[in-house]
Amino acid sequence: MIALIAGSGGQLGRALQATAPAGVTVIAPAEAEFDITDADAVASVVADARPTLIINAAAYTAVDKAEADEAAARRVNVNAVGLLAAAARTAHAAFAHVSTDFVFDGTAHTPYLPDAAPNPVSAYGRTKADGEAAAVEFHGHPLIVRTAWVYAANGANFVRTMLRLMAERAEVRVVADQIGTPTHVPTLARTIWALTAKGSTGLWHATDAGVASWYDFAVAIHDEALAAGVLVRPCRVLPIRTADYPTPARRPSYGVLDKTATWNSIGPARHWRDELRDCIKEIARG
Template sequence: MKVLIAGSAGQLGRALQATAPANVTVIAPPEVDFDICDPEAVARVVATAAPTLVINAAAYTAVDKAESETAAAQRVNVNAVGVLASAARNAGAGFVHVSTDFIFDGTAHLPYPPDALPNPLGVYGRTKLEGEEAARDLHGNPLIVRTAWVYAAKGANFVATMLRLMRERSELGVVADQIGTPTHVPTLARTIWTLAQGGHTGTFHATDAGVASWYDFAVAIHEEALALGLLTTPVTVKPIRTSDYPTPARRPAYSVLDKSATWALTGIPNHWRVELRACLQELARG
């Protein structure tokens, strides 16, 4: 299998390269050579690579900035997806697109199954939903994998932000009334490879196991980082309400995804706290 990865320099792009199965040849051109917003560049790269599968690991993920940078979010999360999907279809290749829990409004009280009715609250969620629709319309038979609360040892993410703030401050307030599931990027990458190699198409959900609030996640980061020596001084982590921390974009209060169909094919991954420890151990090793 020859696989072309868009967004190869991002958290997921790097993890896909690191976890690629032995029988996969990965083609991961840098962004300067593979501008997914440029139809001619995409057509040229796809024609040269002649992949059997194209994975879109690129996205505009600045949730709050998307409220004011709507055109940029639309360009990357919708238009570019259509360009990639069309190029993959024209090359006779499969197409994998990664989406998000933010397509849901968070009013549910049970995990969202893949066929749940979407209702995004902001520009980021809306553009990611429209990106899913573009993938289906312009490829015809894509694999769409929705995930949530993604982090890795490298890159800009919640874990990196918390570690920085915990080194700078003696007290932090973290939202406790938004519930979801943290996802260590290697889990997502391995799930994508398993589904893709199995020839699966349609919509699947993928996160680590378990449930947490952002506050729970932050407390776990604090405890694990202290144990590993990544933090030398304890700080106070206080639970706050969403209303205490206003942001430009509204966020779903409950965005736990139902992974039962995915896990039936891939097996149940580690609990999110186990994966968090693994991530922080990687950081501690340098």
């Protein structure tokens, strides 16, 4: 298998390279060499790579900025997806695309099944939902993997932000009424590889196991970081309501994804707390 990765420099792109199975040749051009918003550039890179699989690990993820500039988000999250999907179809390659729990409105009280109807409440969510549709329209039979709350030892993410704030401040305040599931990026990467190896197509969900609020997640980050020596002093973590921390974009209050089909196919994921502990230990090692 020859796998071409778009978005190779992001946290998922790096994880896909690190977890690639034996027998897979990974081609991971830098963003400067692979402008996925340029049709000619996409066609040229795909023609040179001759992939049997294209994985789109690139996305516009600035949720609040998208409210003021939805067109910028749409160029990456919709238009570029169409270009990659069409190029994969032309190359007779499989196409895997990553989406998000933000395609849902967060009004559910039980985990969202893959076939639940999208109803995004933000510009970012709209572009990701439209990106799913573009993947289907321009490829025909893509693999679409929805995930949530992704973090890694490196890069810009909630874990790194919390560690920085906890080191700088005596207390941090974190929203406690938004519920979802943290996802250590190696979990997502391994899921994508496992599903593509089985030739899976359609909609699938992938996160770590368990459920948490952002406050729960922050408390766990604090405790694990103290235990690992990443934090040298305690920091108070205080719960607040979403209404106490207004943002330009609405967030789903409930974004838990049902992974039953995924786990039945490739095996269950570990609990998010176990994955977080591994991530914090990686950070401690430097």
